[in-house]
Amino acid sequence: MAKIIINQDKCKGCFLCVNFCPKGLIKKSVKLNKQGLNFVEFSPKAGDSTDCIGCMQCAVICPDCCSEVYK
Numbered sequence: 001m002a003k004i005i006i007n008q009d010k011c012k013g014c015f016l017c018v019n020f021c022p023k024g025l026i027k028k029s030v031k032l033n034k035q036g037l038n039f040v041e042f043s044p045k046a047g048d049s050t051d052c053i054g055c056m057q058c059a060v061i062c063p064d065c066c067s068e069v070y071k
């Protein structure tokens with residue numbers, strides 16, 4: 001059971017991680033961060049927090065190192 005933590009104020013909303021997560025667990029937020037940008041949120045499916053496989057694709061692909069993966 002892995003999870004990620006995203007630094008939302010650092011996120012520039014490029015959505016690379018949204019496209020690269022093989023499980024579709026990262027979603028665009030409707031809210032804005034301190035930079036005035038739509039950040040992304042970790043959104044495990046309701047009732048199934050084991051979906052994240054800890055593959056680290058989201059962390060590797062992020063150009064600003066916003067994501068940390070915890071296994």
Ligand code: SF4
Nearest residue numbers: 021052053055056058
């Ligand atoms: S570690 Fe892998 S499965 Fe988990 S949120 Fe990141 S890309 Fe998705």
Ligand code: SF4
Nearest residue numbers: 011012014015017062
């Ligand atoms: S790849 Fe990084 S900067 Fe881009 S949306 Fe994801 S967390 Fe934000």
